[in-house]
Amino acid sequence: MSGAESDRLLSLPSKNHEKFLRTLFDNVLDKAIFDGTKRENKVLEWTDPEELQKKLNMDLKDDPDSDETLLKLANDTIKYSVKTGHPYFVNQLFSCVDPYGFAGQLITDALNPSVYTYEVSPVFILMEEVVLKEMREIVGYKNGEGDGIFCPGGSLANGYSISCARYHAFPDVKAKGLHSLPRLVLFTSADAHYSVKKLASFMGIGTDNVYLIRTDECGKMDMSHLESEILRAKEENALPFMVSATAGTTVLGAFDPLEKIADLCEKYNLWMHVDAAWGGGALMSQKYKKLLKGIERSDSVTWNPHKMLACPQQCSTFLCRHEGILSECHSSNAAYLFQKDKFYDTKYDTGDKHIQCGRRADVYKFWYMWRAKGTKGFEKHVDQIFEKAEYFTELIKNREGFELIAEPECTNICFWYIPKKLRNLPRDDQFNQELHKIAPKVKERMMKEGSMMITYQPLNSKPNFFRLVLQDSSLTKQDMMHFVDIIVKYSEEL
Amino acid sequence: MSGAESDRLLSLPSKNHEKFLRTLFDNVLDKAIFDGTKRENKVLEWTDPEELQKKLNMDLKDDPDSDETLLKLANDTIKYSVKTGHPYFVNQLFSCVDPYGFAGQLITDALNPSVYTYEVSPVFILMEEVVLKEMREIVGYKNGEGDGIFCPGGSLANGYSISCARYHAFPDVKAKGLHSLPRLVLFTSADAHYSVKKLASFMGIGTDNVYLIRTDECGKMDMSHLESEILRAKEENALPFMVSATAGTTVLGAFDPLEKIADLCEKYNLWMHVDAAWGGGALMSQKYKKLLKGIERSDSVTWNPHKMLACPQQCSTFLCRHEGILSECHSSNAAYLFQKDKFYDTKYDTGDKHIQCGRRADVYKFWYMWRAKGTKGFEKHVDQIFEKAEYFTELIKNREGFELIAEPECTNICFWYIPKKLRNLPRDDQFNQELHKIAPKVKERMMKEGSMMITYQPLNSKPNFFRLVLQDSSLTKQDMMHFVDIIVKYSEEL
Ligand SMILES: Cc1ncc(COP(=O)(O)O)c(C=O)c1O
Ligand SMILES: Cc1ncc(COP(=O)(O)O)c(C=O)c1O
Numbered sequence: 001m002s003g004a005e006s007d008r009l010l011s012l013p014s015k016n017h018e019k020f021l022r023t024l025f026d027n028v029l030d031k032a033i034f035d036g037t038k039r040e041n042k043v044l045e046w047t048d049p050e051e052l053q054k055k056l057n058m059d060l061k062d063d064p065d066s067d068e069t070l071l072k073l074a075n076d077t078i079k080y081s082v083k084t085g086h087p088y089f090v091n092q093l094f095s096c097v098d099p100y101g102f103a104g105q106l107i108t109d110a111l112n113p114s115v116y117t118y119e120v121s122p123v124f125i126l127m128e129e130v131v132l133k134e135m136r137e138i139v140g141y142k143n144g145e146g147d148g149i150f151c152p153g154g155s156l157a158n159g160y161s162i163s164c165a166r167y168h169a170f171p172d173v174k175a176k177g178l179h180s181l182p183r184l185v186l187f188t189s190a191d192a193h194y195s196v197k198k199l200a201s202f203m204g205i206g207t208d209n210v211y212l213i214r215t216d217e218c219g220k221m222d223m224s225h226l227e228s229e230i231l232r233a234k235e236e237n238a239l240p241f242m243v244s245a246t247a248g249t250t251v252l253g254a255f256d257p258l259e260k261i262a263d264l265c266e267k268y269n270l271w272m273h274v275d276a277a278w279g280g281g282a283l284m285s286q287k288y289k290k291l292l293k294g295i296e297r298s299d300s301v302t303w304n305p306h307k308m309l310a311c312p313q314q315c316s317t318f319l320c321r322h323e324g325i326l327s328e329c330h331s332s333n334a335a336y337l338f339q340k341d342k343f344y345d346t347k348y349d350t351g352d353k354h355i356q357c358g359r360r361a362d363v364y365k366f367w368y369m370w371r372a373k374g375t376k377g378f379e380k381h382v383d384q385i386f387e388k389a390e391y392f393t394e395l396i397k398n399r400e401g402f403e404l405i406a407e408p409e410c411t412n413i414c415f416w417y418i419p420k421k422l423r424n425l426p427r428d429d430q431f432n433q434e435l436h437k438i439a440p441k442v443k444e445r446m447m448k449e450g451s452m453m454i455t456y457q458p459l460n461s462k463p464n465f466f467r468l469v470l471q472d473s474s475l476t477k478q479d480m481m482h483f484v485d486i487i488v489k490y491s492e493e494l
Numbered sequence: 495m496s497g498a499e500s501d502r503l504l505s506l507p508s509k510n511h512e513k514f515l516r517t518l519f520d521n522v523l524d525k526a527i528f529d530g531t532k533r534e535n536k537v538l539e540w541t542d543p544e545e546l547q548k549k550l551n552m553d554l555k556d557d558p559d560s561d562e563t564l565l566k567l568a569n570d571t572i573k574y575s576v577k578t579g580h581p582y583f584v585n586q587l588f589s590c591v592d593p594y595g596f597a598g599q600l601i602t603d604a605l606n607p608s609v610y611t612y613e614v615s616p617v618f619i620l621m622e623e624v625v626l627k628e629m630r631e632i633v634g635y636k637n638g639e640g641d642g643i644f645c646p647g648g649s650l651a652n653g654y655s656i657s658c659a660r661y662h663a664f665p666d667v668k669a670k671g672l673h674s675l676p677r678l679v680l681f682t683s684a685d686a687h688y689s690v691k692k693l694a695s696f697m698g699i700g701t702d703n704v705y706l707i708r709t710d711e712c713g714k715m716d717m718s719h720l721e722s723e724i725l726r727a728k729e730e731n732a733l734p735f736m737v738s739a740t741a742g743t744t745v746l747g748a749f750d751p752l753e754k755i756a757d758l759c760e761k762y763n764l765w766m767h768v769d770a771a772w773g774g775g776a777l778m779s780q781k782y783k784k785l786l787k788g789i790e791r792s793d794s795v796t797w798n799p800h801k802m803l804a805c806p807q808q809c810s811t812f813l814c815r816h817e818g819i820l821s822e823c824h825s826s827n828a829a830y831l832f833q834k835d836k837f838y839d840t841k842y843d844t845g846d847k848h849i850q851c852g853r854r855a856d857v858y859k860f861w862y863m864w865r866a867k868g869t870k871g872f873e874k875h876v877d878q879i880f881e882k883a884e885y886f887t888e889l890i891k892n893r894e895g896f897e898l899i900a901e902p903e904c905t906n907i908c909f910w911y912i913p914k915k916l917r918n919l920p921r922d923d924q925f926n927q928e929l930h931k932i933a934p935k936v937k938e939r940m941m942k943e944g945s946m947m948i949t950y951q952p953l954n955s956k957p958n959f960f961r962l963v964l965q966d967s968s969l970t971k972q973d974m975m976h977f978v979d980i981i982v983k984y985s986e987e988l
Contacts, residue, residue: 009871011590011804012581012968013527021527024597025519032604033507033515044616049842052616058624058861064868070594073865074601077858081605081617087506092614094852096505097606100564103518105603107568110526111575112591112806119941120586122538122546123575130552152646153850163696177700178672194828195851202657202824202849204698206671251830306852310505312606314854330696334688336745336951336961341931343938348543355696356647357689358588358800360808364571367552371567374558377503437835444837447613457830467830474506 008064020067024074031075033097036083039479042450043089044082056080087472087479088452093250093278093412096310096472100372104365105312114358115150116337116351118344124361125348131363131370135303136319138283140296147320149354150362154277155195157302157318158244160355162186162196162203164300164320165242165271167329174329178204185233188244189213189221189256191459193275196244209238218406219254221245221261230268242271247292248279248308251459251467253410255279258294265299274298277316279410281308281471284375285382291409305366308385308411308471309378315362326353384473385411392468392480399484401491405462411470416463417442419491436463442490452486502558514561518568525569527591530577533973536944537583538576550574581966581973582946587744587772587906590804590966594866598859599806608852609644610831610845612838618855619842625857625864629797630813632777634790641814643848644856648771649689651796651812652738654849656680656690656697658794658814659736659765661823668823672698679727682738683707683715683750685953687769690738703732712900713748715739715755724762736765741786742773742802745953745961747904749773752788759793768792771810773904775802775965778869779876785903799860802879802905802965803872809856820847878967879905886962886974893978895985899956905964910957911936913985930957936984946980 007016035041047055056076065073083089085097113121115128128150137144151157166173170181178184184205188196190212200210211229214222226243233240243265245256258274265272274295280303282288283295295301300320305311320326331352338352351357370378389411396402396415401423405414416435425431439456446452456464468483501510529535541549550570559567577583579591607615609622622644631638645651660667664675672678678699682690684706694704705723708716720737727734737759739750752768759766768789774797776782777789789795794814799805814820825846832846845853864872883905890896890909895917899908910929919925933950940946950958962977 009867009874010968011592011595011875011966013531013579013591013593013596015528017593018523018528021523021593021597025600028600028604029512029515032601034509034512036604037507047616048838049612049616049620053620056617058621060624060628060861060864060869062869064871065865070597070862070866073862074597077601077617078605081607082614084606084608084614085507092608094606094608097507097604098505099507099511099515101505102507102603103515103564103568106519106522106600107526107571109596109599109603109806110522110530110591111572112578112588113575114578114586114588114807118543119947120576120578122541122543123550123571126543126547127552130554134554152854153852155849155851159696159849173698173700174695175700175702177677177695177703178698179675179677179700179703181673183671183673193851194826195849198824198826198849201668201671202653202697204667204672206667206669206673207826208669209671209673304852312603313608314852316852330692332688332692332701335953336949339934339951341934341958343934343941344542355649355653355689355692357649357687358647358798358808358810360646367554368564368567370554371559372564373503375554375556377558380503381505440833440835440837447837453613455830457833459829464835472505474504 023071027071027075032078033102036078037085037087037097039087043086043453044447044450045079046448046450047080052080082453087475090468090470090483091453091455093307093469094313094471098310098312098369100369101312101365104368108361108364113361115361116349116357116359118348119342121361124363125350127367128363131367132317132319135317139301139319141321145323147323147326149318149326151316151318151354152314154275154302154304154316155199157277157316158193158195158275159199159203160318161244161273161300161302162199162205162242164325164329165273168271168322168325169241181239183209183238185209185211185238185240186242186244187211187213187226187229187240189215189246191215191219191249191252191254192244192246193250193277196275215254219249219252221256223257223260223264227264230264240268240270242273244273244275247274247276247295248410250278251457252406252414253408253412255291255409258292262294262297272298273300275302277302277304278307280304281382284309284378286379287383288386308382310381310471311366311369315366330355381473385470388475388480389413389470391477395480395484401488405465413468414465416465417487417491419494432463438491438494439464439466441494442487445490446486452483517565521565521569525572527596530572531579531581531591533581537580537947538941538944539573540942540944541574546574576947581969584962584964585947585949587801587963588807588965592804592806592863594863595806595859598862602855602858607855609855610843610851610853612842613836615855618857619844621861622857625861626811626813629811633795633813635815639817641817641820643812643820645810645812645848646808648769648796648798648810649693651771651810652689652769653693653697654812655738655767655794655796656693656699656736658819658823659767662765662816662819663735675733677703677732679703679705679732679734680736680738681705681707681720681723681734683709683740685709685713685743685746685748686738686740687744687771690769709748713743713746715750717751717754717758721758734762734764736767738767738769741768741770741789742904744772745951746900746908747902747906749785749903752786756788756791766792767794769796771796771798772801774798775876778803778872780873781877782880802876804875804965805860805863809860824849875967879964882969882974883907883964885971889974889978895982899959907962908959910959911981911985913988926957932985932988933958933960935988936981939984940980946977
């Protein structure tokens with residue numbers, strides 16, 4: 001095998017790869033990290049699916065590509081990808097390429113760890129416990145005690161909450177399954193994230209057994225409906241076992257009344273979970289943490305640093321007040337991995353409390369950002385995005401044609417823009433149908449021009465409305481005005 | 495806010511971060527990628543947990559650290575982490591830092607995508623389908639048709655198999671849950687990966703309802719026991735619904751007899767899953783794919799490119815013969831994300847077939863490696879590691895004191911080394927107890943010296959034995975001799 005060929009084949013870095021890796025990193029830095037986040041550049045280069053398949057030939061082949069082709073492929077990948085770190089990407093509950101977060105990822109990638117044992121991942125295993133404890137303290141669990149894990153996404157974190165709640169109520173479920181139990185029922189609001197239902201289904205509980213509680217006009221769970229649904233389940237001889245409250249709903253950004261939910265959970269002996277995947281970041285701020293008052297009374301929490309704290313994808317945590325429950329509930333003591341006759345204290349081999357076996361070290365980028373910014377830096381970050389959200393809200397309140405869906409509590413803001421030509425029509429079905437068509441058209445133009453990305457959706461009987469999401473603390477008042485202007489312009493020019 | 499302070503705080507890269515990022519990359523390249531994979535360097539710098547906590551102060555603080563401190567923290571992280579890319583890390587079913595895989599990760603990290611919609615992840619959404627189709631073709635599904643996903647780990651892929659199998663047999667389970675069904679039973683071998691049981695428990699089936707089938711001395715599932723267990727479940731009025739076969743078991747590397755399992759699955763109308771998380775890579779080789787003969791008759795497959803193909807962590811796939819089943823089984827049609835009134839064909843918005851919502855683009859590093867090596871490159875990679883495994887096996891067969899646990903079929907090789915002082919003892923309990931203590935001691939010395947990492951475990955009544963795992967195609971015959979020498983030396987010097 002010739003030198004060049006073996007460089008290509010072998011999974012071992014050699015000095016011959018150095019030039020390639022350096023050139024690639026230069027490109028990545030210039031094109032993705034710097035150009036990709038400049039306001040004057042496009043958020044995306046829209047290409048439709050069929051065309052993209054042709055432009056970026058993705059086919060796999062028998063023979064290797066040259067380093068030159070590979071660099072071109074990398075550049076094309078960057079070109080045709082959405083720049084989720086661009087300040088005008090306000091489309092999802094994640095965004096930004098934080099430089100320190102990115103740095104943390106680089107280090108993790110180069111070390112390629114799998115976090116199950118101290119033996120294989122000494123640094124990351126210890127670091128997870130440090131970070132999780134700190135997060136539990138911020139949540140308000142006594143002395144930061146309890147349990148927790150990093151897991152790939154808030155959806156799975158919500159699944160862990162169901163798993164722990166169910167096990168807490170019926171430890172036999174681990175071995176015997178649901179077959180041995182009466183029908184289990186859990187409660188969440190109609191505005192909760194879809195993962196609660198999805199995971200309940202995956203976990204054998206069934207979507208029908210997730211009782212959806214009505215929300216008020218702001219998107220908060222209705223307490224009297226919650227209580228009556230708990231009673232209904234009991235009357236049906238089903239077994240209510242948990243309430244999944246939401247702190248920062250996906251669309252409206254509403255915070256469920258956690259204190260009252262805690263009261264009801266105590267009264268009926270239910271596990272209280274708080275899905276703070278989105279809103280959890282507000283806990284970092286002395287000013288805004290009041291939105292989550294009562295979370296310290298919960299049994300468990302989902303909190304995604306990759307959302308409001310702008311940590312790179314993915315960084316999600318499940319935090320729990322009950323020490324040791326995760327391993328009780330999930331451990332299987334595989335002898336090939338979690339040997340007990342190791343020469344160090346195997347309490348550090350925490351992998352068995354997960355349902356994953358191999359697992360990335362998602363903790364590192366978050367820890368690295370935390371060290372780079374300090375807790376105070378995160379606080380400022382949160383305060384700034386809340387201030388910008390308040391500013392944007394004021395802006396549109398004072399601008400003709402805009403209507404808020406609800407007074408925002410979080411940094412996602414939902415609103416309609418009603419173009420002049422619709423403004424004087426009666427508010428009937430016809431009006432709603434017309435309004436419903438605006439957002440998709442405006443979004444289409446944004447994407448085709450690459451000027452910004454903001455999402456839209458209907459909710460209950462409400463026609464499509466825009467949802468602006470802020471988690472980028474570099475956004476300015478000018479940016480807010482810019483968003484308003486684009487939306488007005490595109491809507492009027494339809 | 496001063497310039498420096500705002501650089502630190504804002505999640506927006508600016509030219510002021512460039513120097514930091516470049517210095518960091520240089521360090522990562524030198525220390526983790528190059529030095530970390532050199533044979534003359536240590537695999538790890540052993541430090542025990544309490545000491546490591548002191549040396550690498552991980553505490554989170556109110557105030558930011560300086561860039562200098564951050565660079566030092568990065569260097570310390572590299573220093574104290576296990577070099578999983580080092581050729582002498584033969585401890586787990588993953589290893590290597592493939593230069594092209596690492597390059598693919600860099601690009602992905604810089605773009606920070608979440609793969610749910612074409613709108614947000616155009617390149618990666620299309621690429622997933624290209625790669626999954628190619629993998630299904632290699633598995634042998636007709637024209638590569640069917641369904642599939644990337645998911646965070648083979649454990650979850652095994653969970654998806656249970657989910658699809660259960661839904662296929664009882665579509666009502668999605669809404670009604672297991673409560674409405676008779677007791678479900680699935681079958682897997684006693685040597686199968688623990689994730690089958692773990693996920694069955696998480697999914698409400700219960701560990702007791704995973705019937706473990708005996709294995710023969712090579713670790714293959716015993717067909718007559720399988721059939722009698724299926725019949726037992728039926729007699730108990732339980733509902734058998736799937737068999738999870740293993741192609742490349744975790745410890746012994748055994749391949750279950752897939753053709754015979756397919757026959758039984760047809761006879762009893764059971765879903766046939768093949769957990770080829772580890773052994774799947776062999777499908778890339780014309781010479782070794784025969785080990786998985788019959789996999790083309792399966793309903794679904796777990797295949798982790800991050801194991802035998804040396805792709806970076808994590809890269810795992812679930813492949814399925816039944817087109818559309820993943821969305822039928824998991825979709826929840828959240829209106830805020832999977833809008834149907836988009837301006838492009840929303841069949842490309844494939845996110846709803848996952849149980850995750852946000853999701854990393856694990857496809858890219860694999861695709862990038864595939865383009866760098868070609869299918870032929872992967873084939874050579876696989877052939878080389880198998881040849882080295884055969885070479886190692888011959889070596890220890892011809893060296894006094896070594897005993898194979900079973901004739902290896904895959905690139906994991908399990909064996910004892912019996913030190914001289916034990917060699918002439920009667921093979922009784924006392925002997926087993928003594929032998930049991932050897933591997934942990936040898937491992938301790940390896941780790942403390944940083945010379946190599948190989949794992950050990952007991953199995954059934956067998957005392958601790960070593961398991962060498964090869965997935966690094968840069969390993970040479972010299973390396974194999976080196977491993978043998980270290981094991982002999984350390985064992986004899988105990
Ligand atoms: C409130 C809430 N919970 C959970 C999730 C799921 O998080 P992930 O996308 O990390 O799975 C989301 C995602 O947007 C969310 O908004
Ligand atoms: C046969 C087998 N299946 C599944 C898995 C789980 O894969 P992961 O670690 O990616 O969850 C493993 C892990 O070693 C395995 O050996």
